[in-house]
Amino acid sequence: MKIEDEIKQSKFESEFHKLTINVLFSGKWINDVMNQFHKQFDISSQQYNVLRILRGQYPKAATVNLISERMIDRMSNVSRLIDKLETKGLVERSSCKNDRRQVDIKITNDGLQLLKQIDVQQAQIMEKFNHLTTEEAIQLNNLLDKFRG
Amino acid sequence: MKIEDEIKQSKFESEFHKLTINVLFSGKWINDVMNQFHKQFDISSQQYNVLRILRGQYPKAATVNLISERMIDRMSNVSRLIDKLETKGLVERSSCKNDRRQVDIKITNDGLQLLKQIDVQQAQIMEKFNHLTTEEAIQLNNLLDKFRG
DNA sequence: GTACATTAAATGTATATACATATATTTGTA
DNA sequence: TACAAATATATGTATATACATTTAATGTAC
Numbered sequence: 001m002k003i004e005d006e007i008k009q010s011k012f013e014s015e016f017h018k019l020t021i022n023v024l025f026s027g028k029w030i031n032d033v034m035n036q037f038h039k040q041f042d043i044s045s046q047q048y049n050v051l052r053i054l055r056g057q058y059p060k061a062a063t064v065n066l067i068s069e070r071m072i073d074r075m076s077n078v079s080r081l082i083d084k085l086e087t088k089g090l091v092e093r094s095s096c097k098n099d100r101r102q103v104d105i106k107i108t109n110d111g112l113q114l115l116k117q118i119d120v121q122q123a124q125i126m127e128k129f130n131h132l133t134t135e136e137a138i139q140l141n142n143l144l145d146k147f148r149g
Numbered sequence: 150m151k152i153e154d155e156i157k158q159s160k161f162e163s164e165f166h167k168l169t170i171n172v173l174f175s176g177k178w179i180n181d182v183m184n185q186f187h188k189q190f191d192i193s194s195q196q197y198n199v200l201r202i203l204r205g206q207y208p209k210a211a212t213v214n215l216i217s218e219r220m221i222d223r224m225s226n227v228s229r230l231i232d233k234l235e236t237k238g239l240v241e242r243s244s245c246k247n248d249r250r251q252v253d254i255k256i257t258n259d260g261l262q263l264l265k266q267i268d269v270q271q272a273q274i275m276e277k278f279n280h281l282t283t284e285e286a287i288q289l290n291n292l293l294d295k296f297r298g
Numbered sequence: 299g300t301a302c303a304t305t306a307a308a309t310g311t312a313t314a315t316a317c318a319t320a321t322a323t324t325t326g327t328a
Numbered sequence: 329t330a331c332a333a334a335t336a337t338a339t340g341t342a343t344a345t346a347c348a349t350t351t352a353a354t355g356t357a358c
Binding site for chain 2: 001002003006007008009015016017018019020021022023024025026027028029030031032034056069070071072073074075126129130131132134136137138139140141143144145146147148149
Binding site: 195226229 | 313315317322323324
């Protein structure tokens, strides 16, 4: 569906103005899709993002800082996200020996299990959302990178 | 900057998975840029979006429903956004004669003035952010529309 | 070693958001 | 007409987010 129709606006000041709105809208759209999907697993998309980062480090631990740097949403409050995940038993904290300011965060077996469970369904659902060829996806990735400068 | 570097992730499951993250990231990125910019005018990007919609209708009034349909972020609580704008004297509410359930919302002169003031600076700033040719912008708009399906 | 700046993480707080529910009005229909 | 269903907006509430501040540990200059 064209962005003009999505937000019922027929005219834009320029192709670039339209693009700004299109990027904003598409970001929110995919964010909603993901949030909706993750809800059934009782985690937010941000929490999912943290779990993915921790699995990427596994079996090494990660620090709050490392997680922040790799998150899609930089503004997130990682400490409190970790609180939530810790309460659910999906991650565990332990103080870092080398630098006692830091906190080592590791994904638990339960966390890894949950991700595995999500992976399967996510792959299926993402299939349905993929309306682009690989060529087009590459092109879109490159244009978005260039858009941000 | 490539998305790989933005979130320090070198590998993605597929070009499409990377794309999902790229769209999410780019949306949040432009959202942050806009929020930061609008802050100096003491309004949020959502409030700005509402003002733009109201200017588009001017001198006609708009209803809460019409605004909702045209907003970039559909999930917004338009009633409370209008509260904020009304307090600042940028919009005014009046009950609709034809249908007393509806509320007529109109941008005030102060609201129009503020938008005019924002327009000038926004155009300048957006210039700096435009790293694409018109051809590329058109292409990116089309690919995003196709991405959402 | 002491003093001061820097860094890592956590916390406080105000505002924003998501989602359910309430209130008022209108519409459709028996 | 009466009464249920639908619609438009507003409100209640729990959670999330943005941003400033705090606490603790480390690094650095003297």
